Amino acid sequence: MLGTLPDLPASRTEPDGSAVVRVLSYNVRSLRDDVGALARVIRACAPDVVCVQEAPRFFRWRKAAARLARQAGLVYVTGGGTASGPMLLTSLRAHAERTEDVLLPRTPGLHQRGLATAVLRFGPAARLGVVSCHLSIDAGERYAQGRLVLERLAGLGVPHAVVAGDLNDRPDGRTFALLAEHLQDGWAVRPWGRENTTRLGDPPKRIDALFATPGVEVLGCGVPMGLAGVTEADLRAATDHLPVLAALRVPASS
Template sequence: MTHDRSPHTLRVVSYNVRAFKDDTDALTEIIATLRPDVLLVQEAPRHPFSGHRIAGFADRIGMTWSGGKRGWMSTTLLTALRLDVHDFEHRNLKVRKGDEPRGYAIATVALPAHKPVHVASLHMSLRGDERKPQATDVVQALALDRMPAIIGGDLNETPGHDVWKLFGENLHEVSPDQFTFPSKAPVKRIDAIFASAALPFSIPVIELDPEKLAAATDHLPITVDFDLAGLAKGA
């Protein structure tokens, strides 16, 4: 995956891939068109030995998966080859016993010759009373007083509810005001990206085939470009 954008631009894409159960050729083409530096993934395969599938998919789209222990959760992230990844791990979120595991992937990444930022991919519970405590855990993990952060994922709730409010109090919502689910005829906005106010951003205009979007998975991707010129070393 080649990159011809500004050396200061970090492109972040959040995408629920539904465990690669749909048209992976369409999914691959969409991601190749978006050309993310960081791909925030929700619903990655989580069965035993599924790490091989994730690593294989990362290789197929020209990205890197840093691996690590995930347990049974399905949230992770991939990075472009041009990024420096300083650390990376998966963390669980509290859910009721017997429910599907939920969690988030968090990494410290940097563009070449830039100071690092935190990035996190998350997938919140289907239970409304669990999502706010989960979001609180994520915000605390970001250490916003020490480093700028970008987080995104499948919130499993629409704007105006607890997670949106909590993230909005600590970060700025940066994703476009567009429905994201279901991909064939979207009527809900349940996916979003938030970031520190210190990170200027823009929404790139990228033409994507609606039929391939519908075939790839049941969510639409979100894409945001961040201008990290202020984090360039020596700036």
């Protein structure tokens, strides 16, 4: 049994226009596992934004994405097949100002990779850029993709943004370090919950992460093991990764 983990701050919009936004990152392994368990974990985390990796990409992928969104109480925003796996879901609290799916340069013999990106508004004034990514297993290609992620993040044209995803790299790796050099590593800034994101029983590694631009306040970040409603049975059944949940305070845009 999992212990009791105090929850992160709840979603809200402050009188000054800033917003507390809950962001979840989750590799769902193409929904090949127990979608009901996956949806229960997502619901228990009460996210405003879900950065999905390994969303369905092929036959009837839109139907599968819509099914997950419906069961999780969210709406589909962008990505999936059009981004080669990364996808964004949100609660009705988020207003999508614009979206873009990006296919990254591909190394022959390796999987096509992409990014699902959006600029979201919460309340009247808090705007947050979001990038969901799943980086290469090849170290050289992965590092090049890390640089492209930073370029795309800057190209969103908003002062506050997050990158979340399956990096296929650990904190001592070159690509992870590249992102951490320019962005706040949520776990390192305000650890909460469990650190490692490989599934229970596998060698412990932190290969999934959430990063935020300077100016975004990280209120807590980590794997929500022990959070009310998140059971060990569901975590084991849902997919082969553990999710990363963060609460962020996003300032009002000037």
